[in-house]
Amino acid sequence: MAELYKTKQRELIYNFLKENSSLHITADEISEHLKKQGSRVSMATIYRYLDRLVASKVVRKYHLGNGESACYQYIEDTSDCSGHFHLKCTGCGELIHMECSDLEKFFCHLRDEHNFRADLTQTVVYGECEKCLLKK
Amino acid sequence: MAELYKTKQRELIYNFLKENSSLHITADEISEHLKKQGSRVSMATIYRYLDRLVASKVVRKYHLGNGESACYQYIEDTSDCSGHFHLKCTGCGELIHMECSDLEKFFCHLRDEHNFRADLTQTVVYGECEKCLLKK
């Protein structure tokens, strides 16, 4: 499905996302990165392609709140939807990736007791990280 | 603290938020509501006042993702920050308010095991609600 045509622009965007699958990347960062590489790709193309990748579940879209731009991340393993979790520090802005067995419990609790199937890959927990708490 | 001056516009906005403290309201909804009441208040005034209310912790600001506008909610009881939680259905868009003792456990787990002090009032869990799951 998805892209019928393979183009240079799409290849560049795709590779950048895949090579940085541990990061959350904005459309603007993609544009900047490609510019440094010597390739210029219009924002329209970047957004249009990202929409397709999101629709075909190749990348995930995050919205980290306030006036910030949306972030995109390449999905490493399509099957794993349970163990990965995000914490965003409202102090320093850091995004923490968390793996934890207790999460599964929380997920099951929501499903069994509240009839709500949470999508933890889409969910971001806001709060303050260790470093920022110590600063106070 | 906060507003030194009491004005008609501020009173209207404040009352609307307070009377609907169970809802999450956008700046635009405030504008529309007041328009129906016969009062027109500029968006600039609404946003400026909301900023103040957020700064003085009278209302809470939520960002529900994607291109959606920010939502604001009057804080009923200033002290209660632990037991209230939000689930947003990605299917029908409904925002579910959840009270649950297991949440406290989850909150403590993050704090004790991950050194992260979550702000549950700012956090929204995405997923699918009962109704949308049944539709499938």
Next chain:
DNA sequence: TTGCGTGCAAAGGTTTTGCATGGCA
């Protein structure tokens, strides 16, 4: 009177869209 609050209009930033052109198959 003093200075904060308001409205208007313009600007800001991110994302989307229309249209003509360019490029893959």
Next chain:
DNA sequence: TGCCATGCAAAACCTTTGCACGCAA
């Protein structure tokens, strides 16, 4: 050749800001 993809520019959208005027205290 026949579409689809691209770039450009303009528009859409939410939110912020500058400035002159209005109004609370």
